[in-house]
């Protein structure tokens with residue numbers, strides 16, 4: 200029997216593009232129902248991710264501050280301090296000056312494995328399996344590669360629907376001309392969108408679409424879903440998404456938008472312009488559809504499966520089917 204257990208906690212997830220983090224300010228973030236704090240110590244120049252609970256009396260460290268003198272993370276409640284490894288370095292209330300040095304292990308905050316790569320900060324949410332973490336490669340995109348002529352922009356946004364709904368939506372290119380008419384598609388030019396499944400295993404679902412520009416779509420569970428679209432010649436444009444489970448009914452998208460042409464235009468286009476003109480409008484276009492779709496599917500799941508709740512007669516829905524099967528497994 201194949202081992203079908205899948206541990207969502209033992210995977211790498213990007214928290215955010217690094218350019219959106221503030222090194223001067225600790226920030227609380229929720230992933231997989233866990234609160235973590237992202238912060239940068241003055242000495243390391245690298246982001247640390249800790250469980251967002253102070254070991255003293257469990258106050259959120261995301262409300263804390265980076266101390267000007269020590270560069271360590273200071274809890275805002277009683278001023279305990281922690282270094283980049285999560286080791287307690289100061290207890291202002293200690294009568295015995297050796298209290299901290301003698302009991303370092305005892306007053307640690309849990310530090311999680313992290314990496315910085317492709318402009319993203321990555322975290323592994325299971326502190327007890329750091330060895331597995333470092334042996335497992337990050338789900339990086341081959342399109343985020345300046346040495347191959349690619350340029351890209353990025354964004355992160357929290358969404359008011361579930362991770363399942365987010366993945367299903369990104370795996371469904373057929374909605375683009377309609378839900379994103381006038382922003383990223385045109386409903387008058389919609390046509391059949393045959394999707395051919397090349398591979399569908401527990402580790403990877405891959406599809407090819409040739410109805411238009413040749414497009415490769417790859418899902419690497421649990422979060423990495425990527426499009427690589429050939430525009431003819433060597434020109435390629437991509438959509439790299441990381442779909443993050445936040446909590447039931449909430450998700451986060453971390454996205455990168457690579458292409459290997461019009462590099463100069465990319466340098467002239469401010470990031471906020473892309474966010475205003477396209478990126479947020481695309482996510483807004485789906486929002487109300489997904490919010491109610493998700494509620495409806497959830498209500499029906501008491502009595503029926505997606506197989507009868509949905510009607511999926513065309514090959515445009517093939518990736519949705521493969522993703523739902525993956526969840527069922």
Ligand code: FES
Nearest residue numbers: 253255256274277
């Ligand atoms: S709860 Fe953090 S110092 Fe008291």
Ligand SMILES: [Fe+2]
Nearest residue numbers: 368378481485
């Ligand atoms: Fe969409």
